[in-house]
Amino acid sequence: MTSSTAVSNPATQRRVAFATIIGTTIEWYDFFIYAMGAGLVFAHLFFKPAGEEIxxxxxxxxxxxxxxxxxxxxxxxxxxxxxxxxxTILVITLILMGVATTLIGILPTFAQIGIAAPILLLLLRILQGVSAGGEWGGAVLMVVEHAPADRRGRAGAMPQIGVPLGFLLASGVMALMTGIVSPGKAFLEWGWRVPFLLSIVLIVVGYLVRRSVEESPVFTEIAERGQKTKAPVLVLFKRHWHLVILAALVFVGNNTVGYMTTGGFLHSYSTGKLKMDTTAVLVASTVAAAVWFVATLIAGRLADSIGRRNTFLIGFAVQALMAFPLFWLVNTATLPGLYAALILLSVGLGLTYGPLAAWYAEIFPVSVRFSGVAITYAIGSILGGAFAPTIAQALLEATGTTYAVSWYLLVATLVGAAATLCLRDRPGIPLGPDHEAEQASGATMFAPNVSHREVAGKQ
Incomplete structure (x- = not known):
């Protein structure tokens, strides 16, 4: 078996895809249920002494x-x-995320234990962050490295759809709880805890599914040859730091806009400032997540047919066009306006998220690929989504208008589009260890693109 043909049979590919979807859905359910809790109840339960706005x-x-x-x-x-x-890393990150989420569900509030409550909440959220930082890279490489070259885009969309599915599940469960439990005292006392405690059940399912899949054939080949890099992170930043920066900025364009919904800002704005019904807003978010899911799947297919780069640029165009209409529609304080805003935004988000996995995997050489994919994604998350809800809230309070927030989203989108134009599309590039030299060259538009035939001719 050569590295150029080191792909799995169709049955194994389907098992890996299923395991990836299940695992990432559970991971992101845990992550997003926290963001919804932050937008809806944590200010009252853990930060009430600071006042409503602070x-x-x-x-x-x-x-x-x-x-x-x-x-x-x-x-x-x-x-x-x-x-x-x-x-192995996928199993560990899944367990870590589930434990942190479940513990949040039994955490005492500020009224019960004082300042220790928000401190413990923050520590558990940090554990979620550590888990999320390691989860995505492993899920991406498992599914992309198992796939044939002409189907990497749609294969890479599998871990991507776990995000909208996780958000759909989180918003659906939270909507169910606000619908069957009084949104007042009962929900604040115990109703909000149920979605967090459900994580313990999901984590068992995810663990069993992920343990059942085979290791990536590319990594297996590296291990058999004894070609594993001893310090991959150091090599990554020494030789490929420019790729890390550009690819992270691509993700900034998606992540900043995405966290208007998944980060809790639109939930808190719609239910707080606009006084819309909490359950109705969560149901609208659930529908939007379903659209995001479909758009992400379509983007994976488009990435295989018209290229990763072109799919990204179409998605960023949709996001840019929606930067101002998003709040024009939401500010009508009507459900049709909210639905239209979230659905249209979700189309752009799907198109700028679906191709990401395949493109990232094809940018980095095999010896540092996990490190490159995971670290780039994490840096993009910090620069993009990390404080996007907080920045949006601060801009709203400072200006009294959502126009400043729209400008913020537009600038982030343009940054992502500019970075996209700086990277080269490389569909079909061999991913195995025999093609390390080709993988390490020509990923940006500023460097010559060297094919494996040219590399072989020089040897």
Missing amino acids: GLLLSLATVGVSFLFRPLGAFLAGHFGDVIGRR
Whole structure:
């Protein structure tokens, strides 16, 4: 078996895709259920002494703080993923996320234990950040490295759809709880805890599914040859730092806009400022997540037919066109306006998220691929989504209008589009260890693109 043909049979590819979807859905359910709790109840339960407005800012800030620890998770997972394998890291990150989420569900509030409550909440959110930092890279490489070259785009969309599915599940469960439990006292006392406690059930399912899949054939080949890099993170930043920066900025364009919904800002704005019904807003978010899911799947297919780069540019165009209409529609304080805003935004988000996995995997050489993918994604998350809800809330309070927030989203989108234009599309590039030289060259538009035939001719 050569590295150029090191792909799995169709049955194995389907098992890996299913395991990836299940695992990432559960991971992101845990992550997003926290963001919804931050937008809806944590300000009252954990930061009430700070006052209503400052308490909400602090609550949303805890959503962002976890992103600062994603690089730690990415560094650890990247190192060990390149050294001991993809599958083991996926199981560990899944368990870590589930434990942190479940513990939040039993956490005492400020009224019960004082300042220790928000401190413990923050620590558990940090654990979620570490887990999320390591999760995505492993999931991406497991599915993309199992796939044939002409189907990497749609294969890479599998871990991507876990994000909208996780958001759909989180918003659906939270909507169910606000619908069957009084949104007042009962929900604040115990109703909000149920979605967090459900994580313990989901984590068992995810663990069993992920343990059942085979290791990536690319990593298996590296291990058999004894070609594993001892310090992949150091090599990454020494030789490929420019790729990390550009690819991270691509993700900034998606992540900043995405966290208007998944980060809790639109939930708090719609239910607080606009006085819309909490359950109705959560149901609208659930529908938008379904659209995001479909758009992400379509983007994976488009990435295989028209290229990763072109699909991104179409998505960024949709996002840019929606930057101002998003709030024009939401500010009608009507459900049709909210639905239209969230659905149209979700189309752009799907188109700028679906191709990301395949493109990232094809940018970095195999010896540092896990480290490159995971760390780049984590840095993009910090620069983009980490404090996007907090920044949006601060802009709203400082200006009294959502126009400043729209400008913020437009600038982030243009940054992502500019970075996209700087990277080269490389569909079909061999991913195995025989083609390290080709993988390490020509990923940006500023460097010559060297094919494996040219590399072989020089040897």
